[in-house]
């Protein structure tokens with residue numbers, strides 16, 4: 001791109017763009033990263049500078065950019081039909097994809113309802129769960145229970161699930177509070193700041209007691225428990241102790257409430273199994289997928305349900321869905337992505353890369369301002385603290401984590417900051433081992449420099 005074109009773009013950006021989650025004054029005051037092209041796991045700006053994408057476009061990218069099989073599937077489907085809508089019309093790609101998803105999902109999830117984003121897949125699951133109880137003659141079961149600090153999306157329905165720990169103020173909840181419906185939350189399985197005060201060893205998953213208490217107290221009022229299985233990535237990569245998911249599932253079953261597993265981020269090998277639920281042999285009643293479903297090439301998501309849930313809707317219709325639900329282009333690319341998932345052994349590659357990541361993260365533990373390093377497969381978080389002994393955070397005005405991310409970016413590596421002073425990495429399984437080492441090495445140096453180690 002010519003310099004004049006870049007300048008024009010920046011001017012138009014300042015005049016017209018409005019970015020998600022972005023303090024706009026800051027944005028407009030600085031020259032921001034513009035990605036004009038991408039190649040594999042590298043993003044390329046108009047001046048030809050290359051950035052290693054350590055967050056795989058927020059967990060979307062599965063096979064790398066510019067994969068010929070995905071491009072070909074997209075073009076081939078576009079030549080046949082771009083979309084047809086699923087409103088009382090079907091098309092082969094959606095049907096094939098539904099069957100494929102049912103085959104890959106934890107056993108028993110046979111029905112597939114399509115949407116476009118992770119948020120709308122979760123909304124669909126919430127509506128399906130409540131409508132299920134209505135159909136069963138228990139409409140008073142209208143409350144959802146989520147894990148504290150969980151993240152399930154952007155819609156008012158999904159923000160309503162944002163329960164927080166007592167001492168925290170959640171800006172999202174606070175901003176939209178009057179628009180949200182009431183929900184309940186149970187303790188997050190945060191082993192660095194254990195909600196039940198365990199220090200080390202002897203964990204008997206007592207943090208799940210708070211779920212049990214809610215389900216006893218609110219008997220007959222709960223529609224479903226919703227969880228991000230085994231890891232809350234956006235809450236700061238809170239990795240649950242082994243057995244936590246199975247215990248939550250057991251408690252939900254015992255109390256006769258539905259379980260929704262939100263696998264929008266964790267699906268497709270990111271946690272070391274195709275779905276995170278697979279690792280603990282859990283089949284939820286509803287399971288959501290999105291993000292990497294199309295390898296990140298098109299927005300498509302799905303809510304999977306058991307036949308038991310589906311049966312409740314047979315006599316009538318599920319009053320949900322939108323124009324683009326299951327559109328043909330997205331479904332065709334998702335099918336091609338799932339072909340690659342099997343053919344290229346993406347799961348095996350993800351596991352091997354996760355092992356490299358584990359080894360690479362080890363030296364971070366020795367840094368005096370690294371409080372904790374957490375990882376599940378290809379989801380990793382490094383929590384920075386001002387004082388390691390007392391686990392005290394840096395003053396927010398120091399913007400330490402943000403400065404680390406900016407320095408890493410200036411050195412050609414993209415990582416994410418999430419609240420709680422955690423730097424997150426979500427590398428694509430398609431990243432080479434050498435590139436991953438470059439990613440962690442750059443981040444390591446950035447942390448040292450910013451924290452003055």
Ligand SMILES: Cc1ncc(COP(=O)(O)O)c(C=O)c1O
Nearest residue numbers: 117118119151152153262264265
């Ligand atoms: C667990 C989980 N659920 C839902 C969502 C929302 O997905 P989307 O941004 O596609 O709406 C996200 C996004 O990060 C997520 O991590």
